[in-house]
């Protein structure tokens with residue numbers, strides 16, 4: 403029997419002003435699962451993550467997290483329940499050092515929790531006294547992810563974490579995330595082949611609905627599906 407999902411979306415509708423982006427989206431994520439959300443530009447991947455966090459209002463449908471209905475909860479209340487979000491914009495404080503950024507993510511945890519972040523991302527330990535603006539794109543992304551992890555989320559929503567990063571840094575980041583086997587992750591990504599090496603299952607969205615679902619490993623080899631739904635050239 404499948405375990406109860408940690409996150410479930412039922413018939414979710416959301417959008418901006420007169421535009422509806424998510425047209426009755428349903429999906430579920432099992433505890434400990436790593437799910438990739440794929441699709442062409444503008445199909446609603448970011449909107450999906452934002453609606454789960456309560457940053458974009460739900461217009462119809464229901465979202466549950468660990469069995470609890472999230473309707474009406476503010477983003478901070480969702481974070482307190484265990485939802486972590488790393489937006490595409492990399493949510494760090496540029497005027498603070500690496501260490502100060504991490505301390506800001508510690509909340510009520512002891513400062514020694516930072517050692518976990520440094521163990522996962524040794525580059526951040528080397529740069530601990532550098533300001534946010536002195537970091538490379540990859541280091542900023544690691545900092546953003548590390549800060550979210552310090553909040554001990556049960557589910558981490560990652561929006562294009564690999565964007566703009568060099569291939570070796572992308573691999574470092576994915577390897578670090580793969581070291582957290584109990585963490586449930588929903589990751590939106592344009593670097594399809596790389597993210598399919600990290601995720602276990604993948605959903606492809608089109609116009610705010612799921613149009614294809616498969617095991618990540620199988621989808622990676624399914625060039626016809628990737629071409630049809632994402633427009634990736636057949637290799």
Ligand SMILES: Nc1ncnc2c1ncn2[C@@H]1O[C@H](COP(=O)(O)OP(=O)(O)OP(=O)(O)O)[C@@H](O)[C@H]1O
Pocket residue numbers: 418421423441442443444445446447448449450
């Ligand atoms: N703040 C906003 N106001 C109005 N329209 C928006 C806003 N944010 C996104 N949209 C529109 O909603 C649609 C879905 O955007 P969304 O960012 O969710 O797509 P996406 O699949 O994440 O695409 P991308 O890969 O380009 O980030 C797009 O047509 C986009 O232009």
